[in-house]
Amino acid sequence: MNSKTADRIATGVFIAIAIIIISILVGLFSYILVNGLKHISLDFLTTPSSNVRAGGGIRDQLFNSFYILFITMLIALPLGIGGGIYMAEYAKPGKITDIVRSCIEVLASLPSIVIGMFGLLMFVNLTGWGYTILGGALALTVFNLPVIVRVSEDAIRAVPSDLKEASLALGITKWHTIKTVLLPSAFPTILTGAILAAGRVFGEAAALLFTAGLSTPRLDYANWNPFSSQSPLNIFRPAETLAVHIWSVNTQGLIPDVEDVSNGSAAVLVLSVLVFNLLARWIGSMIHKKVTASK
């Protein structure tokens, strides 16, 4: 076989690989959407799920997913941005910085089931809270924090240094410069990264199995008192999220319409993640336009 033929065969193989990857995605998406969209209805989204009978919806799971995401971001964003500021502005090259960087690396590479186990140990047993939204959110914070730190650090480092110098030269303190010059300039990039991270958190299940639990108490959406056990806003109640719901109905569910419910839930989940991705892209390109237009 001469080298020309080999080259042609190789090119064919690479194109075939690309086609395989694309068809995997197209196959997955069309399967999810074709099977799922027909089950998505207002009724499906607004009725509570059933443990035994067919026809249950995903109202509580959907709410739980967004609520846990919200609480997670409430904790992870300030912590992560603070960590990013530390890494970008305060950390001096040396041992301590290396340690912090290694810690971020370790946290980022922990399997989510291990984070779930840690959550079970810390936020469920040690605190005595049992399965709670807060415990789930804290576990997800551990899962999410490295991403936010990295995104914030990169975003702050990307702010032109002459802006920082300008502010410092005017007799403004470093901290005030960070707050009023660096963070606002880095904000769009941080936001884009945070939304992408939110998509990941939204679909996460393994870290929640043993922290937020597999059940949801009967919720009264008219009850807005966050301390009432029936209130959806109570952060000390167990909460099954959409991703966890898909897993639990498939592995331990008794309902006869497992596949319908899972198909519908999977479609909602994937569409939500898709919306997060598109939103992040859209914000990213908007900012890009704004920045390039003004220069």
Place this chain on the structure above:
Amino acid sequence: MHQCIYPIMTYFRGVWCIMEKLVPAKDRLLKSNKNWLDGELRGKILVILCAVIMISATISITIFLGTKGLQSFIKNGVSLIEFITSTQWNPTNQAKPEYGALPFIFGSFAVTFLAAIVAAPLGIGGAIFMTEIAPSWGKKILQPVIELLVGIPSVVYGFIGLTVLVPFIREQVGGLGFSLLSGTIVLSIMILPTVTTIATDAMSSLSKNLREGSYALGATRWQTIRKVLIPAALPTLLTAIVLGMARAFGEALAVQMVIGNVRDIPTSILDASATLTTIITLNMGHTTYGSVENNTLWSMGLILLIMSFAFILLIRYLSSRRKM
């Protein structure tokens, strides 16, 4: 806008008095506790606190899971040798409980290596397609495809594996469908984006001179890729595969839904199997906290933790080779 988002930070706004020139230079220009300690130091403390929280989270995860994972050996007297070498897993047998976790350790490694074997050529091939074969339009199509694949949650992979892949294998290939093969396929698709993304970075960061030099010598594209580009990018390509394997090793729910979860070492890829993560996922909720069986699950968790440290070390080793 940022001030609504970072309410904590606005608490620490430094209050400064107007510097009048009438004040003696000493009072104006020398550090004094009053103006210096106000916003500046508090801000610094705040961000250092964030870093400290990250360090303590990492340390406490290691310590808590470490001590908890060792309890089955220290407190319950389970033999470490038995745990990692015996194939007999019978924790519920009242008379003679057995705690051999080898089938699950084997399952984890088997499914990880098989997934890497499938995903590596696909991922690296996809990367080469994007950077070498069709750099103009290939990336525009494949890049979003990869990003969308990352976005699909693992339970959705597991669910599709369960409803499509498992019946397909049962009918077309044989066996129960719940098998090492199903787990391998699901995992390899899941780690494909990781491998492809890093492999693409590796290929596109190669210097142009390498390609041009090779083409100038009359080499074909395939010869250039095989003899010049892949060897040059090898450490990073290996990093890509190791990162993919790290993800596969720790993945729990998707695998658990398709692999069958039996306690025997599989003899063929069509046999059902189990991994450390799937056993933890299945049994953590069913066993009594503090019981021997429960404690052995924590020991499996400790193996996962140790393995993720091992993967980090491996990646560090590879990246130190890259720098040379």
Place this chain on the structure above:
Amino acid sequence: MVTAFMEKTTENQAVQSSSQSHKESILKVNNLEIFYGEKRAVNGISMDIEKKSITALIGPSGCGKSTFLRSINRMNDLIPGARAEGEIIYEDLNILSEQINVVALRKEIGMVFQKPNPFPKSIYENITHALKFAGIKKKSKLDEIVEESLKKAALWEEVKDRLHKSALSLSGGQQQRLCIARTIAMKPTVMLLDEPSSALDPISNAKVEDLIVDLKQEYSIIIVTHNMQQASRISDKTAFFLSGDIIEYDYTEKIFTNPAVKKTEEYISGRFG
């Protein structure tokens, strides 16, 4: 080219010689050494900088003039590994001392950079940003300072109708004058200008130069420049830097017409640098 400034300096001869009467100094530099890690960038220089006059620092790239300028308001603190020894005395205090509150120092010793670097905010906010931080909150007071400093920076007429538009919409020259205005607003005593017009077109350059000359009435100005004509046109004293040393420091007219050191003459006549 050389004849052009020769003419100008002879014209100014009379004025110059009368103003050569010794002025009070604002900064006294004593044996200042600046290091970047192991490397010494400034080798023990000493000079007095006169109050309310323009001092130009000239010399080839890498001669230490910018390093010296940035040490006067401690901007070198930002560079990891940079350290300074010796003294820069301002108001009887050594600026380089650990005891100095650099934030307060930078309010009194302002700096304008080579590349215009307005904040990505409105023109108005560019000026009020530091004022608000310094504790001035009253709208009427802020308005007053904004107008006053834009007028001093000769920018008021051009921007008074669009104060709340983005500062990035201004031309390069306008942006640089805005940066000067924002420094003026802090009412500094010394202004450090690091090649403030090198990134600008000739017309903007001329405007900025006129502005700098006007500012001498109120501020002590130290300017780093690569442009010999600019140094000769606007400065009162000139220091010639070479490889971290001051080769010659004298009245500008003397430096440009009758330099004492041969190296100085070679540099200003364009034989190297």
